[in-house]
Amino acid sequence: MAEARITPRSQDYSQWYQDVIQHAGLAEAAEVVRGCMVIKPHGYAIWEKMQADLDRRFKATGHQNAYFPMLIPLSFLAKEAAHVQGFAMEVAVVTHSGLKAVDGKLVVKNELEEPYVVRPTSETIIGHFFAKWIDSYRDLPLLINQWANVMRWELRTRLFLRTGEFLWQEGHTAHASHEEAKEEVSRMLDVYRDFAQDVMALPVIQGVKTENERFAGAVETQCIEAMMQDGKALQAGTSHDLGQNFGKAFNVTFQNPAGVREHVWQTSWGVSTRLVGAVVMAHSDDDGLVLPPKLAPIHVVIVPIYKTDAEKAQTVEAANKIAKELRDDGLAVKVDDRENVRPGEKYYEWERKGVPVRVELGPRDLQSQTVMIKRRIAPIEANGKPKKETLPMKDLGVALGKVLDEFQTMLFERAKAFREQNTVTVDSWKDFTDVFADQGSKFVFAHWDGTTATELAIKEATKATVRCIPLAGQGPAAEPGKCIKTGAPSKQRVLFAKNY
RNA sequence: CGGGGAGUACCUCAGCUGGUAGAGGCGCAGCUUUGGGUGCUGCGAGUCGUGGGUUCAAAUCCCAUCUCCCCGACCA
Known part of the structure; x- marks a missing residue:
């Protein structure tokens, strides 16, 4: 009969998440490559929007992009002792080059003298090059960012949230003092928050990770949790804050103004395609994907009615004319003729794909x-149909811009209200276990x-x-x-909280 | 990596006590007409995940393997 619909959140949250991604055409399992995904055009367009905005913010804070090899000498x-311990189990290792035919089958040919690992992150290889590039305090701070793919051999994967290979950016900086490095850590955490x-x-x-959850090789890890x-929590x-751990491991040193050689203080920071999953899970509903306008590849879809x-002929022509005007106003517009x-x-189709506003033109x-316009999220009226609004054609771009701004704000306020409704402060073990009984989870502020x-016992x-130890002002006083x-x-x- | 479930058309699935591959949606052509998932007619589409075995005969029974999903351990 009817085409399969999206599983309601209330029925099966995991299935709902997968259905939303499938119906919106964001990504699919790679199938022939275990644990990896194909990011489809609509999903990749969201990532590109994220990249563009983040890249602008990184450059505004003085960083430059560079690129380092995907293969790292074993x-x-x-x-770095803690680093290798943290990643040893999940690296892919390259041991051979070339292929040869044996009994009609292709097998590996030349064994490498030293294997490479496919980067799970790039602290080590970047440490190696920082050591070459940095000599004087005048070379500092060194502020580098890399857009790259990384690979972590995960045992259990979920589209966007955890996959074998994913895309991300990794910032890597070197500083002359610990104070300066700490400032960088905070600055970039604030960039992520904003x-x-x-x-x-x-x-x-915003908070600080516990020792147990800290990045392998870091002195301190700060995070944003949603x-x-x-x-x-995600x-x-x-x-x-990498302290001097990698500086010492890779002998990254500089001469200070007094002529004394010191190890640099380093930072690293990153966000990944996981953020696409975060957007899906945070805003979408039983009708499919919901996107904040600032990340929507298409802001407005125009549907001619005739x-x-x-x-x-008249409505399609008018739709194209309006689309052109809206594009001149900076909106991404699709005419579905x-x-x-x-x-x-x-x-239904464009709602599943998360287009924030639809324009009907008859x-x-x-x-x-x-x-007639209809917002992606609109109240259901007495007649059982979603609310539609009438806007004049004149200055439509301005009016729609306002609608999109309102929609963006509404999504944030809605997500914030949801979080507040599901955040509790508890002081008894019974109340604590009640919150997390069955599949339940909330944000719980409690003493530890x-x-x-104890953290492991609670888990x-x-x-x-413990998702984080909140920074000042990020939790109860x-x-x-x-x-x-x-x-x-x-x-x-x-x-x-329970976490992804 | 341990426990469970599932792989049949582009999608959702039926067929599974062995006997020539099915339905609805979908695509194409046409008619119909369009302000919240039209209806009708014709046509199109599948190495039954993969490899092996049993058999006169395998989607169906047996073995192996790959992938996906769920629960767990590990993790962005």
Whole structure:
């Protein structure tokens, strides 16, 4: 009968997420390459929007793009003890070059003297080159960003959220002092926060990772954490203070003004295509994808409505004329003038794809010099149909710009309200376990004694982990208390949640 | 990587006590007409995930393997 619909969130959240991605044409499993995905044009367009905005922000903060090899000598990984331990299990290793035919089958030919690993991240190889590039304090700070793919051999994958190969940016900087490096870590975390909130319409909490969750090789890891619609947390970006760990491992040194040679202080920070998954999970609904206008590849779709050939010619012509004007106003506009598809079907299709605003243009509109618009999220009216609004054709671009701005703001406020409704402060172990019972999750601010042992015990019991120790102003005001699990003294509440 | 489920047309699936590959949606042609998923007619489309085995005969039974999904451990 009917084409399969999107599974409602309330029925099966995981299936809903996959359905939204499939119906919107964002990505699909690579199938022939385990754990990897094909990012389809509509999904890639969202990533490109993210890239463009982030790249602008990186350059505005003084960074330059560069590119380093995807293959890293195996020995490099071993130079930083914690780093190799963290990534050893999930690197892909290149051991041979070339192929030869044996008994009609292609087999590997030449074994490499030293294997390479496919980068899971680039601290090591960049450390090697920083050592060559940096000699004097005058060479610092060195502020580099790389747009690249990385590979991590994951055992369980989910489209965008966790895949074997993914796209990201990794910033790598070197500084003359720890203070300066720490400032960089904070600066870039703020860039991520602003991007998430202003562009993705995604409210985030900034915090510090526990020792257990820290990046392998970092002194401190800061993060932004976002809430998905099932109450789980998603780490949306990280910014690491690497201290002198990699500086020492790769002998990255500089002469200070006093002529003394010191190891540099480094940072690294990154966000990935996971953010596409975050947008999907944060805003979409049972009708499909919902995109904030600032990330929407198409802002407005115009659907001409007609009965007769004469009306068709008139409305299509008018639609194209309006589209041109809107494009001149900076909007991305699609005119859906397909003849073999009914208007109703077009509506559903573009809603599934997350287009923020639809414009309907029919004979009655031509008569009155107006258009009907419908927002991707609109209240259902008494007649059971979604609310539509009438706008004059004159200065439509300005009016639609305003509608898009409102939509962007509405999404952020909605996500923020959802998070607030699902954030609790608890002080008893019973209340704590109740929140995380079954598949449940919320953001829980509770006291923790600061030990990894307790963190793991809590995870064992509830599946919830410390997502971060909130920075000042990002959670309840700091006040001493007793650990939710052990009763040991605690300086402040931390953020607990189940996570992706 | 452990436990469970599933791979048949572009999609959703039926067929599975072995006997020539099916439905609806979909695509193409036509008629119909279009302000929330039109209806009708004709046509089109499948190495039944892959490899092996049993058999006169395998989508169906057996073995192996790959991939996807769910739960767990690991992780951005």
